[in-house]
Amino acid sequence: MRYSPIQKVVYRSYFWFIAFLIVVAYSILSTGYIIYLLRDLYHGAAHDLRLIDENLRTLSKNLSLCHDGKLKIPVMCQSGWKYLKKTNSCYRAFDVELSFTDARAICKESTNDRSQVDLVSIQSLEENQFVYDLFPEAKGAAWIGLEKFAKIPDFDGWTNGKVLNYRLWGNGEPGKDDGHLGAVIQLGYGDLDWQHWKTVDIMKKHQFVCQQRLEKETRDYLAKQKREKAMSKCMDCMCAQENCQNDIGCVEVWGRTACGNYQITFDYYIDCGMPKWMGMIETQEEAWKRCSQDISCSRECIANYYNRWETNCPNKTMTICERMIRLHKGGPNGCNQNMTLPFWNAARDKCS
Numbered sequence: 001m002r003y004s005p006i007q008k009v010v011y012r013s014y015f016w017f018i019a020f021l022i023v024v025a026y027s028i029l030s031t032g033y034i035i036y037l038l039r040d041l042y043h044g045a046a047h048d049l050r051l052i053d054e055n056l057r058t059l060s061k062n063l064s065l066c067h068d069g070k071l072k073i074p075v076m077c078q079s080g081w082k083y084l085k086k087t088n089s090c091y092r093a094f095d096v097e098l099s100f101t102d103a104r105a106i107c108k109e110s111t112n113d114r115s116q117v118d119l120v121s122i123q124s125l126e127e128n129q130f131v132y133d134l135f136p137e138a139k140g141a142a143w144i145g146l147e148k149f150a151k152i153p154d155f156d157g158w159t160n161g162k163v164l165n166y167r168l169w170g171n172g173e174p175g176k177d178d179g180h181l182g183a184v185i186q187l188g189y190g191d192l193d194w195q196h197w198k199t200v201d202i203m204k205k206h207q208f209v210c211q212q213r214l215e216k217e218t219r220d221y222l223a224k225q226k227r228e229k230a231m232s233k234c235m236d237c238m239c240a241q242e243n244c245q246n247d248i249g250c251v252e253v254w255g256r257t258a259c260g261n262y263q264i265t266f267d268y269y270i271d272c273g274m275p276k277w278m279g280m281i282e283t284q285e286e287a288w289k290r291c292s293q294d295i296s297c298s299r300e301c302i303a304n305y306y307n308r309w310e311t312n313c314p315n316k317t318m319t320i321c322e323r324m325i326r327l328h329k330g331g332p333n334g335c336n337q338n339m340t341l342p343f344w345n346a347a348r349d350k351c352s
Contacts, residue, residue, distance in 0.1 A: 077090035077212075078111065078212075080092055081212065084130050086124070086127065087123065087127055087211075088214055088222060089212060089213050089214065091134060091209060091210065091211050091212075092134075092209070092210050092212075093131075093134035093135055093142065094106065094207060094208050094209070096207070097140075097206055097207055098205055098206070099202060099203050099204065099205055100202035100203075100204075101202060103119060103206075103208035104118065104119055104145075106210070107119055107208070107210035107211075110212075116213045116214075117210055117211065117212040118158075118160035118210070118211065119143055119144055119208060119210060120144050120209040120211040121144070121145045121158035121160050121162045121211060122144060122166060122168070123162070123166050125166075125168070128166075128168055128195060129195070131209050132185060132187065132195050135187050135207065138187045138188060138194075139187055139188060140187055140206065140207060141185065141187055141188075141200070141206050141207070142185050142187060142206055142208050143206050143207070143208035143209070144184065144208075144209065145159040145160055145211070146158060146164070146182060146183035147181070147182050148181045148182075148199070149180055150179050150180045151178055153178075154174065155183065160213075168195070168196050169196060169197050170196035170197060170198050171193055173196070173198055173199055174197075175199050177199065180202050181200065181202060182199070182200055182201075182202045183197050183198065183199055184197065184198055184200050185197055187207075230320040231303055231320060232299075233321070233351070234325065234351055235262075235299050235302055235303075237321070237347055237350040237351040238262065238302075238324075238325060238328070238347065238351075239262070240350055241346065244295070248260060248261050249293075250292075251263070253265075258292075259288065259289050259292035259293065260291075260292030260293050260294075260298050262292070262298045264288070264291070264301060264302075266284075266285060266288050268301070268305060268331075269284075269287075269288040269291060270284070270288075271305055271332075272300075272302070272308070273301075273308075274287060274288075275291060275301050275304065276291050276294070276297045277291075302328060305328065306323070306327055306328075309327050309331075309332045310323060312327070312332055312333055312335060312336070313326070314335075319351075321347075322335075325343055325344050326343070326344055329343045
């Protein structure tokens, strides 16, 4: 069969058009496959990065930064000193007997930071017992950081500048002597005034106790550790309250969709900074649902949310856990809403 020139042109056009469609289809399929591979690689890399991030976060809980940027484990007390958590201070008992002035000088020379160390200032019965127990043999007396100059009617403060709010004077003390006096804690067993304080002329020689207040960086580190521990404990009890499971899915709560064990809504996820969102390869809604199903990501979101809105809870009598639960259930102003009280009351026993 012979074709006319016009038919040949038409058939050739059909042929090239079909060939063009095949090439386009192949290109699209190839591109889609490449995108699929890249996305798979991205997910794998993102997963590895999340693991690295979590490991670094765990490591950072036990490390702090020096001023020169190097990592160090914070040292609580120097060798020979003992730490008391309640006062966040280090103490050292010296069994050598010196005058009050010489004892203070030894305290000042015992550490590099002279401004943070002095004779001990006792603020509670617990601290008084702690100081007493530093002397296992319990003999004699030891200088503490109280000094009264001549003609001054009474002791008006501790040598390190703290206010004299707590007193444990022995019988008949501090007396009416208007000389230059110091104070000692009595160490001997059997005496009715043991562990109590007594005024003594500063030239007398006694054992003594030095107290070092920790540096600001260490105090801040400990405060941060204490705060993070309280937040973690609270999230544990919140999880117990909600009967945490691995695949809880999403539910309707007050007309809004909440997902995961902690019932995180989409708006809540946005407010907490969208942790673990992978950017262009997933929508924010997908990231929200994925994060809410992951306990670690959910807890990070809750912690971020609390840190953001904590200042909206002006009542200082509230514990960290009460503020956290009421913000979590009631939003940015949850601490001020009565509707959040039942949630806190229900969790109080588990969270206290």
